[in-house]
Amino acid sequence: MPKELEKKYDPADFEDRLYEEWNSKGYFRPNKPGAKPFTIVMPPPNITGQLHMGHALDNTLQDILVRYKRMCGFNTLWVPGTDHASIATEAKIVEQMRKEGLTKEQIGREAFLERAWEWNRVYGGRITEQLKKIGSSCDWTRKRFTLDEGCSAAVKDVFVKLYNDGLIYRGNRMVNWCPHCETSISDAEVEYEEKPGNFWHLLYTVKETGEKLELATTRPETMLGDTAVAINAEDPRYAHLHGCHVILPLLNKEIPIVCDEHADMTKGTGVVKITPAHDPNDFEVGQRHDLPIVRVFTYDGRMTGAEDKRAAEEAAAKDKLSVNEPIVLDCGKYAGMTTMEARKAILADLEAGGYLKEVEPLKHDVGTCYRCHTVIEPMVSKQWFVRMEPLAKPAIEEVKSGSLRFVPNRFSKNYLHCLEHSRDWCISRQLWWGHRIPAFYCDDCGELVVSAEDTVLCPKCGKPMRQDPDTLDTWFSSALWPFSTLGWPNDPEDLKTFYPTTVLVTGYDIITFWVSRMIFSGLAHTGKKPFDDVLVHGLVRDGLGRKMSKSLGNGIDPLEVIKTYGCDALRFTLVNGNAPGNDMRVSDERFEASRNFANKIWNAARFVLMNLDTDCDPDRIDTKDLPDEDKWILSQYNRVIREVRENMDRYELGVAVGKLYDFIWDVFCDWYIELVKARLNEKGTASNLQAQQVLTYVLSGTMKLLHPFMPFITEEIWRSLPHKEDSVMISDYPAYDEAMNFPVEEAAMRKVIDAIRAVRNLRSEMNVSHSRKAHLHIVTHETATFAGKEKFFLRLAYASGVELHEVAPDATGCARAITDSCEILIPIADMIDKVEELARLNKELAAAEGEVARAQGKLANESFVAKAPAALVDAERAKLENANSKLAKLRAAIAQIEAL
RNA sequence: GUGGGCGUAGCUCAGUUGGUUAGAGCGCUGCGUUGACAUCGCAGAGGUCGUUGGUUCAAGUCCAUUCGUCCACACCA
Numbered sequence: 022m023p024k025e026l027e028k029k030y031d032p033a034d035f036e037d038r039l040y041e042e043w044n045s046k047g048y049f050r051p052n053k054p055g056a057k058p059f060t061i062v063m064p065p066p067n068i069t070g071q072l073h074m075g076h077a078l079d080n081t082l083q084d085i086l087v088r089y090k091r092m093c094g095f096n097t098l099w100v101p102g103t104d105h106a107s108i109a110t111e112a113k114i115v116e117q118m119r120k121e122g123l124t125k126e127q128i129g130r131e132a133f134l135e136r137a138w139e140w141n142r143v144y145g146g147r148i149t150e151q152l153k154k155i156g157s158s159c160d161w162t163r164k165r166f167t168l169d170e171g172c173s174a175a176v177k178d179v180f181v182k183l184y185n186d187g188l189i190y191r192g193n194r195m196v197n198w199c200p201h202c203e204t205s206i207s208d209a210e211v212e213y214e215e216k217p218g219n220f221w222h223l224l225y226t227v228k229e230t231g232e233k234l235e236l237a238t239t240r241p242e243t244m245l246g247d248t249a250v251a252i253n254a255e256d257p258r259y260a261h262l263h264g265c266h267v268i269l270p271l272l273n274k275e276i277p278i279v280c281d282e283h284a285d286m287t288k289g290t291g292v293v294k295i296t297p298a299h300d301p302n303d304f305e306v307g308q309r310h311d312l313p314i315v316r317v318f319t320y321d322g323r324m325t326g327a328e329d330k331r332a333a334e335e336a337a338a339k340d341k342l343s344v345n346e347p348i349v350l351d352c353g354k355y356a357g358m359t360t361m362e363a364r365k366a367i368l369a370d371l372e373a374g375g376y377l378k379e380v381e382p383l384k385h386d387v388g389t390c391y392r393c394h395t396v397i398e399p400m401v402s403k404q405w406f407v408r409m410e411p412l413a414k415p416a417i418e419e420v421k422s423g424s425l426r427f428v429p430n431r432f433s434k435n436y437l438h439c440l441e442h443s444r445d446w447c448i449s450r451q452l453w454w455g456h457r458i459p460a461f462y463c464d465d466c467g468e469l470v471v472s473a474e475d476t477v478l479c480p481k482c483g484k485p486m487r488q489d490p491d492t493l494d495t496w497f498s499s500a501l502w503p504f505s506t507l508g509w510p511n512d513p514e515d516l517k518t519f520y521p522t523t524v525l526v527t528g529y530d531i532i533t534f535w536v537s538r539m540i541f542s543g544l545a546h547t548g549k550k551p552f553d554d555v556l557v558h559g560l561v562r563d564g565l566g567r568k569m570s571k572s573l574g575n576g577i578d579p580l581e582v583i584k585t586y587g588c589d590a591l592r593f594t595l596v597n598g599n600a601p602g603n604d605m606r607v608s609d610e611r612f613e614a615s616r617n618f619a620n621k622i623w624n625a626a627r628f629v630l631m632n633l634d635t636d637c638d639p640d641r642i643d644t645k646d647l648p649d650e651d652k653w654i655l656s657q658y659n660r661v662i663r664e665v666r667e668n669m670d671r672y673e674l675g676v677a678v679g680k681l682y683d684f685i686w687d688v689f690c691d692w693y694i695e696l697v698k699a700r701l702n703e704k705g706t707a708s709n710l711q712a713q714q715v716l717t718y719v720l721s722g723t724m725k726l727l728h729p730f731m732p733f734i735t736e737e738i739w740r741s742l743p744h745k746e747d748s749v750m751i752s753d754y755p756a757y758d759e760a761m762n763f764p765v766e767e768a769a770m771r772k773v774i775d776a777i778r779a780v781r782n783l784r785s786e787m788n789v790s791h792s793r794k795a796h797l798h799i800v801t802h803e804t805a806t807f808a809g810k811e812k813f814f815l816r817l818a819y820a821s822g823v824e825l826h827e828v829a830p831d832a833t834g835c836a837r838a839i840t841d842s843c844e845i846l847i848p849i850a851d852m853i854d855k856v857e858e859l860a861r862l863n864k865e866l867a868a869a870e871g872e873v874a875r876a877q878g879k880l881a882n883e884s885f886v887a888k889a890p891a892a893l894v895d896a897e898r899a900k901l902e903n904a905n906s907k908l909a910k911l912r913a914a915i916a917q918i919e920a921l
Numbered sequence: 922g923u924g925g926g927c928g929u930a931g932c933u934c935a936g937u938u939g940g941u942u943a944g945a946g947c948g949c950u951g952c953g954u955u956g957a958c959a960u961c962g963c964a965g966a967g968g969u970c971g972u973u974g975g976u977u978c979a980a981g982u983c984c985a986u987u988c989g990u991c992c993a994c995a996c997c998a
Contacts, residue, residue: 030960213994220998237998251998284998293998302998385997434924438994533994559926564933566991598935598945603926604991606933613960614946620960628957664937673937679945694957778964784952785964791953872942884978893940893979900941 024741025630030623032587036733040153048750049158051098051519059095060522061087062503062552063159064535065167067106068141069113072151074561074569074595074607075528077579080157081592082558082674083526087158088729089669090523092754098519099158100506102165103145107455107495108202108392114140114454130453130490137454141166154580156588156732158750163515165506167498168456175505176456176498177473179546184460184471188408188545189448191460191469193314193345195304196402196447197388200322201395204451205404207494208444209533211397213386220381223294223371225250225267228275234267235378236292239385240299241371242324242364244269245352246317247276249295251306254280256291270376271367279310298347298401308345314401316347320451322398324363325349326356339464340403347401360398405449405458405491413440416541425540425550428672429602432529432557439533440541448494455492462487500538503551520547524554524672529602532557556672557602561595564608582612589731590615596730597682599675618682619734622727625690626738629716632701636743637714639721644761648708649810651715652763653770654693657684658719663757665726678730685723692774693719695817717742722755769806772842773813779838780818780845786861787836789852794821800829801843837914839865841903844910855918862915869908876901 027034043049051058061083066076083099091097114136115125125133149164165172183189196205221241224233236250250267252259259278266275283306284293297307298316307314316333319325333349355363371377388397417440419425420433427433449458461470463479463486470476470486479486498505503522507515521543527536536555543551563569569576582591593615599605644652661684668677700712721742728735728749739749746752776799789795797820799807804825811823834850836858879885879897886894 028957030958239998289998291998295998300998302996383997431925435993438924442994529993566933598933600935603934608933608947610947611933617958617960621958624958624961626957631957668937671937675935676937679935683945690958691962695962781963782965786951788952791963868942875942879979882978886978888978889940896941904942 026623026627026738026741028627030620030734032589032619032733033584035737036156036583036588039733039736040156043158043748043750044153044161046747048748049099050160050162051096052751053094053096056094056096058519058523059087059090059097060100060519061098061524061526062100062506062522063102063157064525064527064531065102065104065165065499065502066148066152067109068103068145068148069106069109070148072148072155072579074577074579076148076152077155077591078558078561078595078605079526079528080152080155081595082556084155084157084159084732085592085596085674085729086524086526086556086669086672088732088750089754091158091750092725092728092752094753096518098160098163098515100163100165101149101152101157101159101161102502102506103148103167104495104499105141105166105168105455107450107452107492108204108206110137110140111452111454112202112392125453133453141168151580154583154588156592158732163506167495167502171508171511172498172501172505173456174473174511175501175509176493177459178510179501179542180459180493180497181471181473182546183407188411189405190408191403191405193347193401193403194406194445194447195301195399196404197390198320198398198400198402199390199393199395200320200398201393202390202452203320205400205402205447205449206390206392206397207447207496209439209496210391211388212391212394214389214394215384216387218383218385218387220289220383221368221371222290222378222381223270224376224378225270225294227262227265227267227278229265230262234262234278234292235290236294237289237381238294239383240296240364242360242367243296243299243317244294244367245272245324245350245355246296246298246315247294248297248307248312248315249277249279249310251279251281251284251293251295253282253284253286253291256284256286258291270374271370277310277312279306279312281306281309299399301399304399304401314345314347316349316401317352318360318398318400320400320402322360324352324355324358324360326353327351329356340462340467345401404447405460405489405493407446407448409440409443409445412541412545413443415544416440416537419540419544419550425553425555427555427557429557429600432532432555432602435529435532436537436540440537443537446494446538448497449489449491450494451490452492455495456498458489458491458493460489462489496534496538499535500542501546503539503543504547509547516547520551521549522552524556525552526556526558528560529557530560554672559599559602559604562604562606564606564610566606577607586612586616587619587733589619589734593618593678593731596674596678598679601672601675618686619731621686621690622731622734622738625685625694626720626741628694629720630741633713633717633742634704635710635713637717639717639743640745642714642718644763646707647711647715649766649769650693650696650813651711652766654689654715654719655761656763656767657688658722659758659761662722662726662755666754666757669729674730678727681723681727681730685727689719689723696813699812699816725749725752725755769810772803772806772840773810775840776807776838776843776845777814777818779840780814780820780847783836783838783847783861784819784849787849787852787857789819789849791819793849793852794819795847795849796820796822796824798824798826798830798835798846798848799843800826800846802827803842807843832914832917837862837910839907839910839914841907844914855921859915859918862911862918866908866911866915869904869911872904873901873908876904 087097087099197211199206218239220237222235222237224235227234247269262278265278269276283302295303295306297304297312297314317325319329330349330351337346461476463484465484466482468479468481476486504520507520509516539551563575590612594611664680665677697712700708703709724735724739736749797814807825814820814823832846835846835848836853838845876897
């Protein structure tokens with residue numbers, strides 16, 4: 022027997038309870054062995070983070086897909102997990118220690134890592150608890166962490182494999198250095214910000230000719246590291262200087278003038294100073310001309326001194342890798358200054374020496390660290406790199422060939438662009454929290470061993486080895502996530518069943534960081550693409566369209582929204598009316614509208630339940646002898662099933678949920694329930710039982726259709742109705758059934774509804790109160806269509822009685838509501854103003870005439886009739902016929918009233 | 922510089938492979954509350970789909986042009 026629902030819709034009453042139950046009963050685990058798998062691996066949120074709207078959106082989309090596919094019979098797995106977020110977490114812990122007056126170096130690596138793990142224990146679980154609040158039906162028994170044993174094993178394996186294949190190398194290369202985080206970062210982690218600056222025009226003296234050579238720079242403090250100036254070989258202005266030298270001011274050092282294509286004749290004076298250690302382009306020039314690399318900055322953003330020089334020489338001596346080894350300069354009087362202090366001091370000295378010609382203000386984009394927004398220092402530094410070209414190639418092909426799809430497709434351009442232009446990936450980080458690089462050095466003989474096994478003694482000379490102190494870029498481990506979480510390489514059970522995964526759901530802001538790296542890693546290490554599809558969503562913005570951020574304080578906390586409006590309202594808001602890949606705005610108004618929808622469903626269900634007194638079958642229905650209104654709703658319900666499934670299979674979640682919204686509110690609540698209310702009062706009749714059956718069948722099925730979007734309210738209602746399975750989430754998603762199409766009954770009901778609307782419209786325009794009932798005369802040639810449906814007019818068209826006529830009776834004193842299938846006479850003469858009524862009818866006449874003209878025009882076009890699909894032409898003819906029919910009735914009515 | 926998004930009702934946005942008289946939510950106007958729901962119902966006003974041209978029987982949808990706006994990537998001595 023159905024059970025009652027609480028009078029008031031209060032999601033807090035049942036959301037947590039239902040989630041707990043689902044989880045404890047194991048419904049989130051893959052439960053259909055042998056069935057076709059459907060797999061999603063959750064983009065792992067950072068352990069430093071709190072759940073924000075972006076996570077809420079990302080995980081809601083995944084949960085909708087997973088719940089849908091689960092109900093469609095797939096063996097469904099959604100793997101959750103978290104990311105150790107090396108740089109972010111390390112920064113938080115350093116900050117925490119700073120408040121205690123401690124530094125990393127003081128407590129040492131081991132103690133530091135202990136603190137980090139403690140942080141993970143305390144906060145790492147926080148975000149997963151929050152994910153439960155939004156209803157995520159992921160398999161928590163398979164929860165993973167990028168630093169757990171399995172993921173770490175995968176990282177080591179991949180590193181060693183790539184090294185052995187020559188795809189990872191160590192070398193002195195130009196990297197982006199963050200002086201605040203004191204680590205290198207990858208190109209993808211640099212953000213450009215426009216900042217004001219200057220061109221300082223400097224004068225360097227040519228040794229051979231004594232002339233002053235003018236050049237401009239935005240970074241005068243790097244001049245101490247200049248090892249050449251470049252001119253273009255084609256530049257006639259400087260043809261006489263080929264092979265000459267300039268004297269570097271302040272240092273009084275002789276450096277060559279080189280010819281290089283990097284010097285652009287059209288820019289500035291056509292002369293460029295070359296600082297190979299501190300500028301990416303200059304580094305390239307230096308390579309081409311075999312220039313020395315002179316480093317003048319320390320890793321914490323100061324000018325180098327004697328101490329730095331000695332330390333660097335010692336380190337270089339130990340390391341057998343000495344290609345491109347920078348020379349460290351003792352900057353003398355500038356040593357120890359910050360780069361900004363040095364800039365001032367150097368400029369002052371240049372000016373005093375007559376080397377500064379002019380200062381020209383400009384705005385330029387400066388690279389900053391995406392974590393701390395400190396200005397990035399390009400720096401030659403010894404780091405580990407992944408060779409991108411061989412890895413990118415197959416990853417590009419995979420998408421170009423269409424084997425791996427982006428949804429919407431436009432994001433594949435984004436992806437291809439980033440892979441086609443990527444430079445080698447700097448993967449080493451001067452951090453402690455992360456996967457330590459599995460490389461071991463012998464300081465004695467210089468031997469280097471790269472191995473997944475800890476190597477304590479040098480295989481060559483037997484002396485103790487030292488592990489590389491650096492860790493790997495967080496994204497190096499994230500790149501392996503789709504297969505490392507499924508047991509690769511050691512425990513391939515899940516891998517066999519669930520890999521490649523089906524779809525990755527993520528925001529467009531992370532395609533370059535993560536998606537591209539997962540794709541080339543998957544191809545390289547498993548030989549297969551990591552997923553078939555990438556469903557890309559946009560960013561969540563506030564009501565004013567601004568990106569949510571801490572500094573603006575405009576972030577909306579999803580948990581607060583859940584408290585106020587319920588989880589289902591939050592989820593509905595995040596998918597309704599949003600197109601894939603587009604940014605969206607959320608606001609209280611939208612949450613409120615969603616909550617109102619939930620409330621509407623709740624009350625409709627309550628109404629159905631209070632009228633159920635039999636145990637109906639929720640899954641089967643006998644359509645024999647059902648009245649038209651029942652077949653009408655069943656037919657529409659059937660169509661919604663088909664459309665929703667089609668939309669879901671194409672990732673058009675917003676369209677699918679919009680159709681359910683319309684069906685539930687406009688069709689089921691506003692019309693069907695109203696149409697059957699009378700029958701529900703006729704207890705004990707066959708008609709009453711049929712209505713109960715149809716209500717149960719449609720409502721139960723609709724709750725299934727809606728369940729992926731609004732899991733909690735649908736479960737609570739579905740269980741109150743007669744049901745067979747324990748939970749709606751493990752029931753079968755409704756399927757389209759050809760036998761449930763009733764086009765004739767649908768058309769008939771549409772005519773009845775049109776007539777009811779026409780009456781309501783007229784009464785409303787004439788300001789007739791609902792309490793003023795009237796006896797209606799329906800005049801129609803289609804009496805069969807209207808026969809037996811007079812009762813609907815009593816309640817819905819405020820009628821006191823209804824008569825059907827084939828031939829119009831005397832219409833004196835009647836207002837006329839006109840549709841294309843009938844004319845309804847309403848005897849409310851005292852309410853009718855002749856002028857107003859004529860105006861109203863004429864307005865309708867104009868509309869009908871417009872429609873007739875449009876349809877006639879179309880049909881008069883021979884090309885249309887000849888070339889358009891026949892069904893379309895027929896439809897147009899039917900429309901013309903209907904419009905003409907309505908037109909005739911309107912004209913007659915107007916003539917009659919005018920004659921009065 | 923290269924690539925891309927957006928421009929549809931007062932506001933925020935849908936509009937699926939081109940095919941009804943272009944839709945929704947919020948807001949607005951009028952009416953309505955004795956048993957599903959005022960977190961509601963009924964009715965209504967409001968749009969030449971940024972501009973101009975083209976393809977097509979047919980364009981909000983495809984192509985080109987142009988304006989506005991936002992983003993990504995690149996360069997910037």
